Amino acid sequence: MKTVRFVAYYGGLCICSALLLFPMVYALLMSFMDKADIFAGRLWPERWEWTNYQAAFKQAPLGSYLLNSLFVASVITIGRLIVSSLAAFAFVFLRFPGRDAWFYICIATMLVPWEATVIPNFLTVQQLGWTNHYFGLTIPFWAMAFGIFLLRQQFRQIPYELYEAARLSGIGNFRFFCHIALPLSKTGLVTLAVYSFLDAWNMYLWPLLVTSDDRVRTVQIGLKQLQTQEMANSWGVVMAAAVVAMLPTLVLLFVGQKQLRKGLMQGAIQ
Amino acid sequence: MNDRVSSPMPSAWPVPTQPTVRRTAMKAWMEGMVYLLPSLLLFGVFLFYPLARTLYLSMFSTNYQGAPIRFVGWAHFAALFQDESFWHSVKTTFFFAALTVPTTVAIAFCLALLVHEKRKGIGIFRTLFASTMGMSVAVASIIWMFMYNPAIGIMNRLLSALGFPAVSWLLDPDTALYAVAIATIWMNIGFTFLLLLAGLQNIDPSLYESARIAGLSYWRQLWTVSVPLLSPTLFFVTTVSLIQALQTFGQIDFLTKGGPVDATNVFVYAIYREAFVNYQFGFASAQAIVLFVIIAAITFLQFRFAERKVHYQ
Amino acid sequence: MAFLELIDVTKSYDGKKQVVENVSVAIESGEFFVLVGPSGCGKSTLLRLIAGLESLTSGYILIDGQVANDWPPHARRLSMVFQNYALYPHLTVEQNMRIVLQAQKVPKEEQRRRCLEAAEMLGLTDVLGRKPRELSGGQRQRVALGRAIVARTPLCLMDEPLSNLDAKLRATMRVELRRLQRQLGMTVIYVTHDQTEAMTMADRVMILRAGHPQQVGAPLDIYNHPANTFVASFVGTPPMNLAEAHVLEHSLLLQNERPVRLMRRPLPKTERVTIGLRPEHIHRVALGDGHVTASIVHVERLGSETLVTFELTKQIHWTARWSGQANVTVGEVASFSFDEHALHFFDGHSKRIGPPTRREEEAFER
Numbered sequence: 001m002k003t004v005r006f007v008a009y010y011g012g013l014c015i016c017s018a019l020l021l022f023p024m025v026y027a028l029l030m031s032f033m034d035k036a037d038i039f040a041g042r043l044w045p046e047r048w049e050w051t052n053y054q055a056a057f058k059q060a061p062l063g064s065y066l067l068n069s070l071f072v073a074s075v076i077t078i079g080r081l082i083v084s085s086l087a088a089f090a091f092v093f094l095r096f097p098g099r100d101a102w103f104y105i106c107i108a109t110m111l112v113p114w115e116a117t118v119i120p121n122f123l124t125v126q127q128l129g130w131t132n133h134y135f136g137l138t139i140p141f142w143a144m145a146f147g148i149f150l151l152r153q154q155f156r157q158i159p160y161e162l163y164e165a166a167r168l169s170g171i172g173n174f175r176f177f178c179h180i181a182l183p184l185s186k187t188g189l190v191t192l193a194v195y196s197f198l199d200a201w202n203m204y205l206w207p208l209l210v211t212s213d214d215r216v217r218t219v220q221i222g223l224k225q226l227q228t229q230e231m232a233n234s235w236g237v238v239m240a241a242a243v244v245a246m247l248p249t250l251v252l253l254f255v256g257q258k259q260l261r262k263g264l265m266q267g268a269i270q
Numbered sequence: 271m272n273d274r275v276s277s278p279m280p281s282a283w284p285v286p287t288q289p290t291v292r293r294t295a296m297k298a299w300m301e302g303m304v305y306l307l308p309s310l311l312l313f314g315v316f317l318f319y320p321l322a323r324t325l326y327l328s329m330f331s332t333n334y335q336g337a338p339i340r341f342v343g344w345a346h347f348a349a350l351f352q353d354e355s356f357w358h359s360v361k362t363t364f365f366f367a368a369l370t371v372p373t374t375v376a377i378a379f380c381l382a383l384l385v386h387e388k389r390k391g392i393g394i395f396r397t398l399f400a401s402t403m404g405m406s407v408a409v410a411s412i413i414w415m416f417m418y419n420p421a422i423g424i425m426n427r428l429l430s431a432l433g434f435p436a437v438s439w440l441l442d443p444d445t446a447l448y449a450v451a452i453a454t455i456w457m458n459i460g461f462t463f464l465l466l467l468a469g470l471q472n473i474d475p476s477l478y479e480s481a482r483i484a485g486l487s488y489w490r491q492l493w494t495v496s497v498p499l500l501s502p503t504l505f506f507v508t509t510v511s512l513i514q515a516l517q518t519f520g521q522i523d524f525l526t527k528g529g530p531v532d533a534t535n536v537f538v539y540a541i542y543r544e545a546f547v548n549y550q551f552g553f554a555s556a557q558a559i560v561l562f563v564i565i566a567a568i569t570f571l572q573f574r575f576a577e578r579k580v581h582y583q
Numbered sequence: 584m585a586f587l588e589l590i591d592v593t594k595s596y597d598g599k600k601q602v603v604e605n606v607s608v609a610i611e612s613g614e615f616f617v618l619v620g621p622s623g624c625g626k627s628t629l630l631r632l633i634a635g636l637e638s639l640t641s642g643y644i645l646i647d648g649q650v651a652n653d654w655p656p657h658a659r660r661l662s663m664v665f666q667n668y669a670l671y672p673h674l675t676v677e678q679n680m681r682i683v684l685q686a687q688k689v690p691k692e693e694q695r696r697r698c699l700e701a702a703e704m705l706g707l708t709d710v711l712g713r714k715p716r717e718l719s720g721g722q723r724q725r726v727a728l729g730r731a732i733v734a735r736t737p738l739c740l741m742d743e744p745l746s747n748l749d750a751k752l753r754a755t756m757r758v759e760l761r762r763l764q765r766q767l768g769m770t771v772i773y774v775t776h777d778q779t780e781a782m783t784m785a786d787r788v789m790i791l792r793a794g795h796p797q798q799v800g801a802p803l804d805i806y807n808h809p810a811n812t813f814v815a816s817f818v819g820t821p822p823m824n825l826a827e828a829h830v831l832e833h834s835l836l837l838q839n840e841r842p843v844r845l846m847r848r849p850l851p852k853t854e855r856v857t858i859g860l861r862p863e864h865i866h867r868v869a870l871g872d873g874h875v876t877a878s879i880v881h882v883e884r885l886g887s888e889t890l891v892t893f894e895l896t897k898q899i900h901w902t903a904r905w906s907g908q909a910n911v912t913v914g915e916v917a918s919f920s921f922d923e924h925a926l927h928f929f930d931g932h933s934k935r936i937g938p939p940t941r942r943e944e945e946a947f948e949r
Binding site: 017094099105112113249250257264265 | 295298299301302303305306308309310311312313315316317318319320321323324327336381384385391393395396397398399400401402403404405406407408409410412413414415416417421422423424427456459460464465467468469471472513516517519520523524538541542545546551554555558559561562565566569570573
Binding site for chain 3: 159161162164165166167168169170171172175179180183184
């Protein structure tokens, strides 16, 4: 009875995983197939080929797309961590007139969908000359209500006495922020970092609008390019590019899943 | 009472005057604002200003560069509400949300229940179940696009193997929205699963222990402990998914471009097309304002509701 | 000159209810001053006002004779030991102590020297490299003390520093704290809700109730001359026995039902009073003798002494404390007498009525 249960339980888990992961595995297998295999509609490659990957990097600037994505996602992540943690710190530890009003304003930004502001934002960025520029791709995403909220929850876990003790011994606010508040908030910071990186790496509409130049295009837009150009004849190349594009986020997720889960618990759901 | 009689105030002592108090408050305010400045500045430039600008543009006809030319007042909105294709896109969007949100949450909830207890090797399954979260819109769309390929994709091969007739999936107006919905559900399972799992693990384990001691069956435990205590998370996840569904864009752009015959022309895609393909920035802005109102209303209700009804532990 | 002086210090959060009202006291250098009272009496708020963590609503705080109302906390040259110790969990013991000195820009060599010195004093030398979570409760408490010691501030504020320790450790720490304070010549203002701590440690005590100071003085003065019934029942374990009484010519009528005749002492002129008597002043006498005869309702044997509770009236149970292991049983009826000069009288506002003057005493004896 016990073994039956055991087998049923883990068997069930394996079936669920297989169903869920099938599209990814399917893409991976296809990326190793040649054209004949693909058009024959095979599931398993006859011969394992690396040529699709070579083609993806050679025919299209996949390498530079990847670097761009890495750079853009990192800059957004770091910028967001800095901007959000500064604001969250003020909301938790500092006492000043108007603080709560500002907090409600920050919360109110959650009411505004990004798409509702995208038209003027596009025009603004155009006027600033930031199209086809990393500035345009990153700076608009630094401030984020969710980030502020998440870190605020995190900072609130620090006993306020620590801040008072610091004030008594003459440790200034910025010093407390750098040496005590931030090191004690690793969970929240890592959560926000993982979340932001995934978010930024997968960003689609905005880079589609503000980049027209391969030099700054991110990998998601690169995929779109590849798909429209190569589609008809070389599915394998497109799949190889897709596999390369999903690898960094999958790795990040495998590493950071647990941390992300814990952090989201604190921040989003309280 | 006191053994020390409080002496009357000698007049020589400096009385703390208002200005010093005000100066300290001023200093505190300045310091606070320094920390808030980056956020406020960015929100101002990239959120509040553009929102106002969208509203402004929605009352103008614009040239193809987006510059306002002629004030038209509420004319765009009036035209919009009489426009059949607008109502069609609203209907499509909500239907799409109805297809994806409950299904995603239900599947993710089941998966979360499956792996929420600590067992051997459970970490691997948790990671696997969360992994679609790492799929970008572009990657997911490309994979599903191929799977839906009528000639060589796996979906039709599966159907034919089971003896069903072939389906054109994305190319058929009757099936296209469903096809996009399936891909979207798949994509969103990961994140939803992660949030629900986090919510389940936040439930005090002693509650389960006492339920077990009371001899409650697994299903009774589910209904008396898990579901009620998870209700805030479920609620949060559902509204977040709903908001996300109303903002769907990437899959549509990749898979169907709003077609065939507008069958998948969801709201944000319609805005995008109006603005960046047809250069009707004013008209598109009016639609964006409608989107803002809908989403703001849902979010606001969520805040209010979450405050009152849903109980935290 | 007083080292720290509070003049009519008042604090209100909402402008209506005063958490601390009109507190005036002068604290001398080197003094161990204890603020004690039940929870919610405003003692912690008062401490935080002194620290500068809260601002006054009205009144003055003078440090070294200067008005310090608007001084930021660090300018007041004081250190504070928090109830939860407020140790930085990600820093080692040494770093926890040094961070204070870094902020004061003390040279590195000096930092190290002072840390070692403090660690030596507190027996923390072996754990300097550990993080707070690797320490026992007592060690954490010492680190918090160490942080106050290395800062070398003349004034140290302590907010219930021993309340998170177990009873045994608390007792040893009381002695040790006092020893350290004398050795370093620190001025300490110490907040606690535990009257035993207040009695055993303080040079002087201020008893607070609902934001109002009830009495200030040396522990024994307060014990022997409580200013009102609140102080009388707050200080001392078991607390002073109290009872409402009518004053008759030569006797007291407790609760309108039990008369007690006094022989050696004149009674106050007030008609209605509350009388108070410490448990140690009640003795057992042969049945039928003494002031009262009552049945015993409860006996607590502590080994070195015995606490006997007897029923004076239905509502009033008094406790007597006898040294040794008295041979009594519950339900037994016994007679008690007490030292009449140890009786305390409080008036209708529960305020102490002074002892009889010599004239009254003489008149009584005649």
